[in-house]
Every structure is written in C-alpha cells, then in structure tokens.
Amino acid sequence: MTVTDPAVAPAVVPDVVLEAEGLTKHFPVRRGLKDLLTRERKVVHAVDDLNLTLRRGRVTALVGESGSGKSTVARLLAQLYKRTDGDIRLRGESVEVHGGRAFRAYCRRVQMIFQDPFASLNPTHTIRYHLTRALKIHGRAGKNSAELEQNLRDLLLRVQLVPPERYLDKFPHELSGGQRQRVSIARALGADPEVLLADEPVSMLDVSIRLGVLNLLADLKDRLNLAILYITHDIASARYFADETMVMYAGRMVEGGDSETVTQNPAHPYTRLLIESAPDPDRLDRVGDLRAPEDQGSGEPPSLIAPPTGCRFHPRCVSAMPKCSTELPPRFELPVVDNGQSHWAACWLYEEGAAK
Numbered sequence: 001m002t003v004t005d006p007a008v009a010p011a012v013v014p015d016v017v018l019e020a021e022g023l024t025k026h027f028p029v030r031r032g033l034k035d036l037l038t039r040e041r042k043v044v045h046a047v048d049d050l051n052l053t054l055r056r057g058r059v060t061a062l063v064g065e066s067g068s069g070k071s072t073v074a075r076l077l078a079q080l081y082k083r084t085d086g087d088i089r090l091r092g093e094s095v096e097v098h099g100g101r102a103f104r105a106y107c108r109r110v111q112m113i114f115q116d117p118f119a120s121l122n123p124t125h126t127i128r129y130h131l132t133r134a135l136k137i138h139g140r141a142g143k144n145s146a147e148l149e150q151n152l153r154d155l156l157l158r159v160q161l162v163p164p165e166r167y168l169d170k171f172p173h174e175l176s177g178g179q180r181q182r183v184s185i186a187r188a189l190g191a192d193p194e195v196l197l198a199d200e201p202v203s204m205l206d207v208s209i210r211l212g213v214l215n216l217l218a219d220l221k222d223r224l225n226l227a228i229l230y231i232t233h234d235i236a237s238a239r240y241f242a243d244e245t246m247v248m249y250a251g252r253m254v255e256g257g258d259s260e261t262v263t264q265n266p267a268h269p270y271t272r273l274l275i276e277s278a279p280d281p282d283r284l285d286r287v288g289d290l291r292a293p294e295d296q297g298s299g300e301p302p303s304l305i306a307p308p309t310g311c312r313f314h315p316r317c318v319s320a321m322p323k324c325s326t327e328l329p330p331r332f333e334l335p336v337v338d339n340g341q342s343h344w345a346a347c348w349l350y351e352e353g354a355a356k
C-alpha cells in the first residue's frame with residue numbers, strides 16, 4: 001500500500017469539472033470575557049484539508065454524521081463561504097468569487113439544491129415566478145414570451161412535473177414536498193449548470209417519495225451529463241445512488257472510493273461504524289457477523305473547537321494504536337476487489353506492516 005502524494009496527482013482529466021484541494025474552513029468563535037483576557041482566538045475546524053473531484057456524468061456522495069462538515073463543503077464549493085485555505089478549480093481554473101458578476105457567472109455553472117424545498121421557495125410567489133426569475137437571471141428566458149413559455153414547460157418536463165400547465169401557476173404550499181423539491185431542481189436547471197451540489201436533497205421528504213427524487217437526479221445526471229455532489233448522512237442511499245462515496249468525520253475525509261467497494265467492504269473503522277448502524281437489506285445475511293455496538297466504537301463526535309490530535313476518530317476507535325492519537329494518518333491506497341476502481345482510507349491500520 002502506498003501513500004497518495006498530492007504532488008504527483010494526475011493532470012486535469014477532461015471530464016473533471018470541479019475540484020477542491022486542501023479545502024479548509026475555520027469559523028471564528030465569538031470570544032467570551034475569559035478569552036478576551038487570554039487573547040486566545042478560538043475557531044471551529046469545520047473542514048480541514050479536503051480533496052474532492054467531481055466529474056461529468058457521475059454522482060459523488062459525501063457521507064457523514066451531523067456536524068461532520070458536509071454542508072460547509074457544499075457552501076464552500078458554491079462560493080457562499082469564503083474559504084480559510086485551499087483551492088477550488090472549475091475546469092482546471094482556480095476560482096474565488098465574492099458576489100457580483102463573477103459570482104453569477106460561477107452560479108450559472110455550479111448550482112446548489114437545499115435540504116428544505118419549502119424554505120428555499122418564496123411562499124408568496126408562483127412556480128412560474130420562481131422559474132422565470134431563474135431563467136432571466138441566467139439569460140435563458142428566450143427572445144419573446146412564447147419562447148419563455150416553452151422554456152418554462154421544458155424545465156417542468158425535465159423534472160417530470162407533467163402536464164406543466166398544472167403546476168406553473170401554483171404556489172409552493174399547493175404542492176407536496178416531493179413536487180416542491182422537483183421545482184427546486186427545475187430552478188437549478190434553469191441555469192443549465194454543469195454541477196449540482198445537492199445538500200441532503202431528500203432527507204426532509206417522506207420515505208415513500210425519496211426514491212423518486214433520487215431517480216430523477218440519476219436520470220438528469222445521465223441525460224444532461226451533470227456532475228452531482230450528493231450530501232447525505234444515509235450511507236445506504238449512497239450505495240444505491242452514487243458512483244463514488246467519500247466519508248467525512250469531524251471535518252476530515254477518512255475514506256473514499258467507488259460506492260460499491262466503500263459500502264460493501266468499508267476499510268476505515270468509522271465507515272464500518274456508520275454502516276453497522278445503518279441497516280442495509282443486502283447485508284442482512286451478515287447480521288450474525290455484526291459485533292455488539294460497544295465493540296465497534298461508540299461515543300460522540302468530538303468538539304471541533306479543539307479536535308483530537310492525530311486521527312480525529314481515535315477516541316472512539318476500537319482499533320486505535322498509540323500512533324493514532326499523535327500522528328495524522330495520510331491516505332493509504334487499498335487493494336481493490338474486482339472492479340479496478342480506486343479505494344483509499346486515512347487510517348494507520350493500512351500502513352505497510354501494520355497489524356490489522
């Protein structure tokens with residue numbers, strides 16, 4: 001097994017759209033009276049040194065429990081937050097924009113879908129208003145009202161809200177949660193983007209309609225050749241929906257690879273813990289193999305103001321070695337079972353010669 005050296009990372013491959021390298025976000029913590037006296041400046045280490053690549057026609061899942069930094073990553077990639085460090089490249093070009101024309105130009109290519117479709121749609125405006133506005137902002141409204149009408153219809157057809165005229169003049173509250181999320185997706189498509197950043201797009205929907213929305217996103221990925229970042233705390237859905245899965249713990253990426261390998265042969269003890277606590281029908285035959293929760297590592301995620309040294313998971317890890325509490329593990333490439341895809345884990349267990 002070898003350590004991945006970022007210095008010898010491959011040159012931009014044609015289908016890579018959006019890349020993050022060394023992406024870091026620290027939020028300053030408001031100082032209390034005691035801190036004022038000590039002049040100590042505390043920060044929340046929300047995201048540290050994250051590398052991520054999104055490719056056209058592929059879904060990449062970013063999985064982790066609440067507070068692991070997933071939404072912060074999406075907001076950094078959407079340029080909604082100023083980053084503390086690192087680089088974001090769109091088609092190989094570094095981009096850092098803060099509002100204005102450059103931000104609008106970036107949004108045209110990188111669109112975000114939020115968790116709560118109700119909060120992201122204005123209740124006082126119709127679907128027609130929301131979609132017309134998106135088309136106008138991105139210069140895609142057409143030359144006349146007939147073209148605008150056709151473009152509005154096309155957007156609703158793309159998200160399978162048919163017939164479109166049934167939905168255009170409705171208000172958000174007249175639609176179901178799933179239909180509202182489809183409108184949010186249609187609005188994002190109004191920009192004709194290359195990348196969709198979907199932050200927990202189905203977690204607020206009824207279980208019965210989640211699959212329909214995920215299937216729609218999968219269909220759009222194929223038909224429009226979109227790169228999709230799918231943020232979720234549900235690792236079972238990542239297996240179903242994403243080509244690649246990246247696992248985040250306490251602001252750091254701990255494992256990544258093709259979804260089948262990561263979810264069926266997880267390497268990092270944290271990924272194993274996530275999977276063992278999320279029942280997957282295909283793995284029920286292995287129920288007898290499952291260890292009791294206390295044997296898998298338990299406890300709470302750490303404070304991100306003073307995160308643990310070394311591997312951030314070490315206080316909860318049943319396989320922790322002395323080194324884990326002092327040295328940050330690099331990415332170790334792992335042998336891949338049968339599909340030739342890459343698989344890595346940032347865990348000292350995979351250092352050459354380490355006892356598993």
Ligand SMILES: Nc1ncnc2c1ncn2[C@@H]1O[C@H](COP(=O)(O)OP(=O)(O)OP(=O)(O)O)[C@@H](O)[C@H]1O
Pocket residue numbers: 027028044045046064065066067068069070071072073233304
């Ligand atoms: N604006 C902010 N100011 C200060 N701290 C923040 C801010 N936004 C997020 N954080 C902190 O950064 C950490 C990561 O938060 P983030 O929302 O990115 O996690 P998440 O994995 O998306 O969680 P969830 O699934 O609950 O949304 C958390 O500790 C959170 O409290």
